[in-house]
Amino acid sequence: MWMFAIPFWKLFTDYPSFYILNIRFISSSLFMLALLAVHGELGEFFRLFQTKKNRLLFLSAGMALYGNWLCNTVAPMIDQLLEVSIGQYLSPILLIFLGSLLFREKLSPIQWVSSLLALSGLLVILISYGSIPWIILLVSSTFFVLTMLLKGTTVSAVQMTAAQLLALDPLAICLALRYEAAGQGFYSPGSGPAQWFSPIAIACVSILPMLLFNKAVKQLPSITLGFFQYLGPTLSMVMGVFVYQEELDISKLLALALIWLGIAIYIVSQVQEERMSAPSKAANRCGK
Numbered sequence: 001m002w003m004f005a006i007p008f009w010k011l012f013t014d015y016p017s018f019y020i021l022n023i024r025f026i027s028s029s030l031f032m033l034a035l036l037a038v039h040g041e042l043g044e045f046f047r048l049f050q051t052k053k054n055r056l057l058f059l060s061a062g063m064a065l066y067g068n069w070l071c072n073t074v075a076p077m078i079d080q081l082l083e084v085s086i087g088q089y090l091s092p093i094l095l096i097f098l099g100s101l102l103f104r105e106k107l108s109p110i111q112w113v114s115s116l117l118a119l120s121g122l123l124v125i126l127i128s129y130g131s132i133p134w135i136i137l138l139v140s141s142t143f144f145v146l147t148m149l150l151k152g153t154t155v156s157a158v159q160m161t162a163a164q165l166l167a168l169d170p171l172a173i174c175l176a177l178r179y180e181a182a183g184q185g186f187y188s189p190g191s192g193p194a195q196w197f198s199p200i201a202i203a204c205v206s207i208l209p210m211l212l213f214n215k216a217v218k219q220l221p222s223i224t225l226g227f228f229q230y231l232g233p234t235l236s237m238v239m240g241v242f243v244y245q246e247e248l249d250i251s252k253l254l255a256l257a258l259i260w261l262g263i264a265i266y267i268v269s270q271v272q273e274e275r276m277s278a279p280s281k282a283a284n285r286c287g288k
Helices: 005-010 017-038 042-050 052-077 081-103 109-129 134-150 157-167 169-181 198-219 222-242 250-287
Strands: none
Touching: 005 052, 005 198, 005 222, 017 042, 017 052, 017 157, 017 169, 017 198, 042 052, 042 157, 052 081, 052 134, 052 157, 081 109, 081 134, 081 222, 081 250, 109 250, 157 169, 157 198
16 A cells, blocks of 8 residues: 555645645544544543643654655655655664664664664765755654654554644644645645545545554564565565666665665564574463
């Protein structure tokens, strides 16, 4: 679904990319509020906003999600899919590395090797670009910030998604109305039903993969989840190179090779760790 979202976003290249981003936020928050209403959770949801701590958490998470969606929405529209893919590849490895620095978690030798290889790939990109690759850095950094903010929260995944969207809605509405006033939106004179109902399609494309991923997190082993986490950017990269003819130059290829090597080493170590711990887990279950 994330892969097929790429040609979907390209349908809106006639509109300002920031307008589409803000419509994505507004329509997605309405989608989530409707979902909460169906499940009878609206009252419980709005009570979450009563504490200052929660409001600050939702606003911070909303800003991180806004930055992440900015890349995922705008990049396909301006033919920068490779940059998003590289940023998505880097995200989990940077999460491990930066998380260890901030929370003083001890990294295993394998995790150090995989992290340093991924960081070497990022260094290659920084040197070869000659300018700041803002899409790559924004994708990976917002993913890190968002993960850190959500770590340890007791708010359910559905309510948290709705809250961080709703927290940024005032900004999104103001910016969307600015484009509407300039005649650049879905509801400008001359628009038809295809434009009027586009926000519904945008909400579905944005939210359904997130809900499925949140459900998968609770049901799939971490190794399986990690594999599919890398499948998304791989498919995006393949589509960018072979469908939309984006240039995969030597520097990007070298950076990707370093990142892929780091990911491969990490996944192999996780598989071995899981196999080693399987007998003890089975023994604990039998004991119970």
